[in-house]
Amino acid sequence: MWRVAFFSLRPRSHFVWMDSVPESAASVKKILCEAPVESVVQVSGTVISRPPGQENPKMPTGQIEIKVKTAELLNSCKKLPFEIKDFVKKTEALRLQYRYLDLRSFQMQYNLRLRSQMVMKMREYLCNLHGFVDVETPTLFKRTPGGAKEFLVPSREPGKFYSLPQSPQQFKQLLMIGGLDRYFQVARCYRDEGSRPDRQPEFTQIDIEMSFVNQTGIQNLIEGLLQYSWPNDKEPVVVPFPSMSFAEALATYGTDKPDIRFGMKIIDISDVFRNTEIGFLRDALSEPQGTVKAIRIPEGARYLKRKDIESIENFAANHFNQEVLPIFLKANRNWNSSVAKFIMEEQRLELIRLMEIQEEDVVLLTAGEHKKACSSLGKLRLECADLLEIRGVVLRDPALFSFLWVVDFPLFFPKEENPAELESAHHPFTAPHPSDIHLLYTEPEKVRSQHYDLVLNGSEIGGGSIRIHDAELQRYILATLLKEDVKLLSHLLQALDYGAPPHGGIALGLDRLMCLVTRAASIRDVIAFPKSFRGHDLMSNAPDSVPPEELKPYHIQVSWPTDSEAEKSSLNHPHHPES
């Protein structure tokens, strides 16, 4: 008699004890014991209860074992490049190269199965409960204005290319005009951004559009959708989600995607320092748009080490060329800072009052133009949170899912390369805020939009807007304000002329949402076959070379870079390990 320790029954990761009937013990034992790990074996036999006292109630299969009569080795497994239970230690490049083995890990099985279940629940909610129609839209389409990030697909007509769209934006609006009043699609989208961490050249969004709806209507729908589809093994979603204006998000958290699971809000303390002798504060305040801002790190003096503060200062200097002034509050209420002696007692008291400063806190000050000072402190706030958590402070409850609507975005931003010109803050189809429409013709940069973003734990997981349904207004914004080539969009402009209903929608980034729900380290862990950091499929080695004769039907040829260009390009993309 012998007993196989246990066998893993893939794919549900169940283990089962096996024993053999005496008659076939030798042959069965030989097959089962000699099969390499991860081989595929077929056994026949009888399922029986485990002997009393040997049950494992924690396992779904813990009550049974199999009395094996026959065993057959269906497929033997070669020596594995890594152990499959060892999820963490192997490098990501190796995991991607042998993705089919990595998929066998508990974590990948859990992530992909949960993703499937959650999307199914979303479909039930939209399709069965709310009358949405799942419509597939084309991915071989025409390039959009400014679509520099769109992959091209050569056609068999010389010089003519399709484009892989970044979203079904135009189609969903055309569907509204076509009378499909409630559209949704789990849509594949494409964006060619070159190498960017945690981005994929193809990604998936839950794409939704409705006719005769306003901002609240879309928000209620999405709150219900997430509540309905939320996994049972997670903290339930509480609705309605809080809402915050873009202006408040920027002023208080220094970002349009605030993580509101913790405080450390940005406080404007310009008034405290109107008459300061501290040089960089005085200089900043002498500018017309100058401000002084600060965040308070509770118990920072207790938890943060000197080198943590140095790393914060370095971070500020390296990432946004911003001077940051840390002030430590000692237990004895003394202020420890290089500028402490320049802070007058009344300023000190005012700061304590404004910022609710307590013993052992650290305060980080910065100065400059409102937006820049806020975004800098917003990033430092997150850096400090990371540092505090490394030091053992629980700041962001990992079980908590904290949703937030960010609303009232500006409709336009000044162009970075030419601030006199405007560009859409989101996209040119976004409707202006009804209260601000008159400003379009006088001060367009002040117009707020009907755009809304959905933020989860500090990550943007969705965004949408009420769209323009008036052809005149759309033409004015595209041609006069944005100076876009309207020819590329003539079909959409024309469609608006034929009785377009008021409409709006939203898109949720499924990959990022699943990443947050499963608490995965990267969106690559919620995608079955992701591309590497550099856009490669490391398993199949895509993209790959193509023989010139296969390019011929598409009337294209490769423009090989000259030596000097190639050198320049390899400097931009130095050879580094993938992932």
Next chain:
Amino acid sequence: MWRVAFFSLRPRSHFVWMDSVPESAASVKKILCEAPVESVVQVSGTVISRPPGQENPKMPTGQIEIKVKTAELLNSCKKLPFEIKDFVKKTEALRLQYRYLDLRSFQMQYNLRLRSQMVMKMREYLCNLHGFVDVETPTLFKRTPGGAKEFLVPSREPGKFYSLPQSPQQFKQLLMIGGLDRYFQVARCYRDEGSRPDRQPEFTQIDIEMSFVNQTGIQNLIEGLLQYSWPNDKEPVVVPFPSMSFAEALATYGTDKPDIRFGMKIIDISDVFRNTEIGFLRDALSEPQGTVKAIRIPEGARYLKRKDIESIENFAANHFNQEVLPIFLKANRNWNSSVAKFIMEEQRLELIRLMEIQEEDVVLLTAGEHKKACSSLGKLRLECADLLEIRGVVLRDPALFSFLWVVDFPLFFPKEENPAELESAHHPFTAPHPSDIHLLYTEPEKVRSQHYDLVLNGSEIGGGSIRIHDAELQRYILATLLKEDVKLLSHLLQALDYGAPPHGGIALGLDRLMCLVTRAASIRDVIAFPKSFRGHDLMSNAPDSVPPEELKPYHIQVSWPTDSEAEKSSLNHPHHPES
């Protein structure tokens, strides 16, 4: 007092009577009556019961009308390029150009909503009832061997291209190896076939793969899937579906996708004519593979006109260069044919017995090699059915959905351009029939496969197979028998080495299935935004030119054809109206 005749409430195509309250009659009347057809109007008022005797019980909204208090014109509609209720008369090119208007038609609304509902039911069946996992697979991938029909996508690396796959075949097999034992996906696929009627460059398939399954297992699953998802307003699906071998389908119906809703089967009558004086029959039978075949058109002599028979003879001559001999059976049992006098009485009696010939039938004879004779008669059989139906005979019940499995295909076909070499009848991952494995090494052309096709009313709507899970066998077939470049598939071959379970699957063509279910004239009528016959989006004008600077990041340039090449190409694709 006045009364608006009625108003169409899109999108559900409901009509509602409207009346106004007396106070606002004038203003409401002005707005509603002056709004052009297809404009968007918002009214507020009270829903009341229709006056007794004026109810319309046939309409969901027939019991009510609205007492309108206020009305607002939300969007006025320009003069339409065509009337929207007039579905049939407008040209398809115009319909595609103004697709958003065409989508408002009853038929397109019905087709797209039914498609969404049917796919949702399929998802419920697979995901909720049978534990399948919906996994999204990449569409930016590596080209496959012989993937000449794959669209290319240039990457930012010089000379490197992604490929848009024709199906997720490799991924679904890799998912099985990765332990996701039940996979499905409503998968977008791409095939660049140039101009072919009723094909789309991108299309959708219900893609399924399972581990530890055999042919019967997949067939049962699909029968259940179609039964579960079948629309309530259609004749229910009867399971199990009948099954027929490829050899029988070819011999009896002259095709691998027989329409079994009607008879007119092919009969081999070679033995009747062993000693004939009819020249082309005698010549054919003197060849080693020569046969004589016939179909019987019941009551053909009664329904078919002389010009019908001429059109059949022309069709045979034009389409497959095959001589066809029609024989008319008169009511007086006389045989009317140019060769009647060469048919001896005993041959006549034998033919009557074999083919169950009755008065007023027509018999079509042809001769030649088995496969060629069968396929010719198979096509003539369909031509004759069309002609009979034009003449008023109901041959194929339009309400009937007749499914059929075609099985036991050959694993290989001789290559058309070089019959000494073999090519896969379907794809190189198809497993050989277990009874024929030994023939692989001796007479591979005789090996049957474990491939199965699903046929509905004479159209192939799906196909699949049990796959090879043994790396050695897969290598032998790819390298030795098919002489493929195995390097392009090394990742799949390698994956088979790591404990691949036995697995198989199927893919259903969703567009064609929906086309048959809705009895649409073309698959373009079940797709929201289809491409034209020539692969164009007539609404947006895609594919489109791209400025050279946008090609630069992809290291490609257009090879403009020389004048003579351009001329040749325009001969192949003459300018003709789209669609």
